[in-house]
Amino acid sequence: MMVNHDVTDRMENIPDEKFTIIGIDKDAEAPTRPRVGYWRDAWRRLKENKVAFAALIILLILVFFILFGPAISGYEFEQIDADAINKGPSAEHWFGTDDLGRDLFARVWQAGRVSIIIGILGAVIASVVGSIYGGIAAYFGGAVDDIMMRIVEVLLSIPYLIIVILISVITDSKSLGTMLVALTLTGWCGIARLVRGQMLQLKSQEYVLAANALGVAPIKIILKHMIPNTIGMIIVAITFDIPGYIFSEAFLSYVGLGIQPPSTSWGALASAAQQNFMFYPYQLMFPALMIALTMLSFTLLGDGLRDALDPKLRK
């Protein structure tokens, strides 16, 4: 049934030396596939994910404008021009002007700085605090873990809005710092749970047991084995949290509890624009568009990162 036709024809012509036994080639055991480190492989997988990669590009573009937009526009974001009140988008004012004649293009990007800073800083602070908390709970286990997790559950059940209001009333200030404190005060709980779960699972992994058996000190095990294997997950969690913080800030500023003039954020811009919405919709549209675009991009990027950083999905 399975006969190699072309070979049978040439069977007789094979020289005799081809049939002397030479045995096994000892040098053949060197590794052949090229080395691929964890991060490089993750980057490659991220690039292959078209949607996530596009989201990354969009974010980079946004960051570029946030940094250089006000300079490009040629206007100061506070610059008032009485002759150019409420003008629509034009060649001089690409995004138009607001009711004080301020160039919206410059204002949108200036506002972006605040929103993004809050978004990223908030997510990072919450994640760092949450990771350490979750790590400790997981490492010690038992009663320590029980108590720590009950605290988390209580905190999670408090709506963050109440805390923000309380804090801003108590401290009687509405600065960037206050907002950050208020938002992160309960924001770290989600990550604490995630990290605890992951570390608990890692505790019973055989390579952690092996390190135990070798006599490696507990703190070293946490630093060298458990945290590096959790970082991928933490990065993804941060990326998913950022849109949440941006939106929270926007919402708070919108209802007046957030950024106060003269600083501005996207939420504050939207709030100011809502009164003129019927006549000058562009004033609301641009900040809202930026909020939506940023949130969407971070979420899609987070999705892609999760797939790229998960070693198990490596095919």
Place this chain on the structure above:
Amino acid sequence: MEKILEVENLNVSFNTYAGEVKAVRGVSFELSRGETLAFVGESGCGKTVTAKSILRLLKPPFAVIKPESKIVCNGKDVLKMNKKELCEFRGDEVGMIFQDPMTSLNPTMTVGKQIMESLMIHKKLDKKAAREEAIKMLKLVNIPSPEKRIDNYPHEMSGGMRQRVMIAIALACNPNVLIADEPTTALDVTIQAQIMDLMMELKTEMNTAIILVTHDLGVVANFADRIQVMYAGEVVERGTTKEIFNESKHPYTWALLRSVPRLGSESKEELYALGGTPPDLLLPLNHCPFADRCEYCMPICKERKPPETVLSDTHKVSCWLMHEKAPKVESFYDRRDK
């Protein structure tokens, strides 16, 4: 005997991030009604992929069955079947038992429901009749108190019992062919013995043709009629069980037979161990795939693929040692007994 399954030149590849992995390279075989054929080989040899291809269980675009392949079962061309025909074919003509009973049974359905599912779809039985038939099947696979067990969930049963349930599901519609993919690898030795005994009984009672995929030569010795030894996606030797155990001619087969310590041998003597590892299936292999690890490798082995030499109606080997110009070598098997 009537041929129930014919596979010709099966080629299956996987599209991975590193390139195309050719998992099965030109495998052909036949199966007659009521006979048992074993696929023997180690991980990566392509035996499971071959078995799954018969039922077209591998999904494109990740897995691709190449167009030059041909699979004909009971006169029907499997590769040309549309969805509807394929659904009727699976479970009814060909049944399959998978390796890990933990993950192959639906944890949210009672075992009875899982057996009845197959019966209601293929035999068009109503619920009552299907339930009776399912109880009969559970009895057939020696599950005690089947009327009670039929309403158990998989997690309420032990590994051995779950495997029996899998056998019951696969045989419920009395298929012509049963594919058993490493059915006992995940089980304890005493349970393994029970399951193999059960399969022996069922084999004779229901006259099902069986394809047994395994890496354990011991399981095969008293169970299979014919064996095909696979390596790196190709069949390197095939024959009746007797021919493979007593008169094998391929160095890989010798290595497999030799790697298992026999209970009667001297302890702590060095086991025959094959050096090296199987070849990377990403690379095209235009020569004998076993050349790098073969003690009897010759220059020709690294240049061309060996033709399949016919030693008897049933015994065929793909090895350059069969060529008239090659030196005569001693089989490891004979060597060992000295």
Place this chain on the structure above:
Amino acid sequence: MGEYIVEAKNLCKYFKAGKNQTLKAVDGVNIRLKKGETLGLVGESGCGKTTCGRTLVKLYDATSGTVLFEGKDVSKLHGKELLAFRKDAQIIFQDPYASLDPRMTIGEIITEGMNVHFHMSEKEKEAKVNELLHKVGLNAEYANRFAHELSGGQRQRVGIARALAVEPKFIVCDEPISALDVSIQAQIVNLLIKLQREMGLTYLFISHDLSMVKHISDRVGVMYLGSMVELASNHALYDHPVHPYTQALISAIPEADMDEEGTKKRVHLEGEVPSPINPPAGCRFKARCKYAKEICGQEMPALKEVEPGHFAACHMCGKEDW
């Protein structure tokens, strides 16, 4: 020190399994190993052999009973003495895919233990890593690679190198070959035997592969549901097993030999392996034993010497109606 390097006396390890349920994984096991010998430990899933192995290297703390290493009670070791014990008693795991940290290079994995116990310069460490890789049959180039770039057999060799790096005296081999292909199993077993000869190691070889265990061990112990039911030299155990469970186990081994398979008399074992949670009183094997009598359900049989060096825990062996 006495003649035994490792001793377990009445070792018990229990786990909590839900409300008022105790999983008695290891229940009253006695083991003694002489320096340089290999004790095989066999049994089916749930028999407690893995738990036993891990308790011996103090990965788990014993619930009761004692583990003595070189005469010292392991549970009383602290600080430097504990560290010295960790150096002397090592373990190799079953799953080559889970036992190596996916984020560390092979070189880092091997030097981790060395960093704990020795003070070596970078150069010395590198040299030792190369030496160890060579010893386990791996190309020195692999030191810079990651675990996922290696095959199962190669990873298992790395696991062995990691254990050897701290120069242990005693190694628990916890099913080191179960996850590997047959031809690779032979490679690893040959390697372990060779290393034992060269370095005078003592092994506890845990496996459910009865043929391999017989091949590598001097003595073999059979466990069932947490207790040791038979203990003998490897030849004695396989040639004339005394305990009904051992008899069934050995007759169930599939032999890769047609003549032997055909003529073997198989002892049929009915029923399933019961759960180690809240086990019944008396002999654990009673439910599946065809020789069981009343006394078997009342009293747990102790390990008795039925022949010199051959122990079995069974009320019925040695009796007339046996």
